[in-house]
Amino acid sequence: MIQRLRVRYAKRGRMRFTSQRDISRAVERAVRRAGIPVAFSAGFTPHPKISYLGAAPTGVASEAEYLELGLTRACDPEQVRADLDAALPAGLDALDAVVAPAGTSLADRLQASAWRVRLDGVHPDAAEQAVAAFLAAERVEVERLTKKGRRRFDARAAVAVCELDRGASKTADGPSAILRMVVRHVDHAVRPDDVLAGLRQVADLAPPSPPLVTRLAQGPLDEGTGELADPLDPDRDAAVPSPGDDAEAADGAVPQRPAGTGSVDVVSARR
Numbered sequence: 001m002i003q004r005l006r007v008r009y010a011k012r013g014r015m016r017f018t019s020q021r022d023i024s025r026a027v028e029r030a031v032r033r034a035g036i037p038v039a040f041s042a043g044f045t046p047h048p049k050i051s052y053l054g055a056a057p058t059g060v061a062s063e064a065e066y067l068e069l070g071l072t073r074a075c076d077p078e079q080v081r082a083d084l085d086a087a088l089p090a091g092l093d094a095l096d097a098v099v100a101p102a103g104t105s106l107a108d109r110l111q112a113s114a115w116r117v118r119l120d121g122v123h124p125d126a127a128e129q130a131v132a133a134f135l136a137a138e139r140v141e142v143e144r145l146t147k148k149g150r151r152r153f154d155a156r157a158a159v160a161v162c163e164l165d166r167g168a169s170k171t172a173d174g175p176s177a178i179l180r181m182v183v184r185h186v187d188h189a190v191r192p193d194d195v196l197a198g199l200r201q202v203a204d205l206a207p208p209s210p211p212l213v214t215r216l217a218q219g220p221l222d223e224g225t226g227e228l229a230d231p232l233d234p235d236r237d238a239a240v241p242s243p244g245d246d247a248e249a250a251d252g253a254v255p256q257r258p259a260g261t262g263s264v265d266v267v268s269a270r271r
Contacts, residue, residue, distance in 0.1 A: 001070040001072065002074055005075070005097050006099075006100045007080075007081065007084065008094075008232065009092060009094045010061075010093045011060075011092060012061055015061075015089070015090075017058065024050070024052065027084075029087075030087035030092075031050070033087040034084055039071060049069070050068070050069055054107070054218055056215050060192070061214040063214065066106060066231070068100060081095075101235060111185055111220050114180070115182075115215055117212070118176060118177075118178050118211060122175065123177065124166065124175065127179060131163065134156065134199050140198040151188065153190070155190050158183050161226040162182075193211075193213075
């Protein structure tokens with residue numbers, strides 16, 4: 001393996017109902033169709049070196065899913081992103097790509113997720129009161145069925161930010177409440193549906209229809225502001241050559257795109 005690329009992709013529309021296993025198959029087919037020189041593992045059943053980090057649950061849309069590609073030769077990250085995006089099915093969109101510097105871990109940077117949760121049929125005032133009760137609680141234990149059986153855990157401790165978005169309060173069919181939350185990635189992964197279970201527990205908030213959940217971002221969490229930084233920014237910064245790196249650039253180093261803005265503003269009531 002010569003090069004490792006980190007790719008941010010989106011899961012939109014009907015693709016939110018696709019399982020992670022089917023998404024990985026779609027990505028592998030797209031890599032083959034695009035002619036991307038992916039490396040393969042050794043052994044009797046070689047597999048393409050594609051790894052996924054922090055995948056969103058089935059049924060949840062996302063603007064911030066991440067994967068890593070191991071390549072057999074150095075490629076322009078933007079060209080790989082464009083080729084992959086063109087080969088992916090509708091609803092899966094490759095949004096960004098950077099070279100992963102050796103010895104770095106993207107998983108360590110994915111400390112929290114920012115979520116948008118739309119609750120149709122819920123009046124914003126009721127949602128706001130439920131959020132206030134949830135944030136005021138020291139501990140909110142919820143139960144979820146896992147592969148190892150039913151587990152009880154504290155949903156409150158993982159929530160760094162939770163707020164009502166007053167920008168959109170109704171739909172054509174009635175009232176609607178939109179919540180924005182930042183949830184830390186802890187040992188017992190707390191998902192938006194766990195937070196909703198906590199809201200039902202402390203304030204009897206029960207939406208009449210399934211919530212529409214979208215992950216807006218993943219990344220390092222600033223505990224003071226509640227903001228998430230772009231987890232790919234350190235890779236972009238590492239790829240910017242210093243004045244003494246001209247010789248390396250002349251030897252074929254792949255240039256990177258400039259860094260983005262780097263944060264998602266989700267500041268509100270914090271623990």
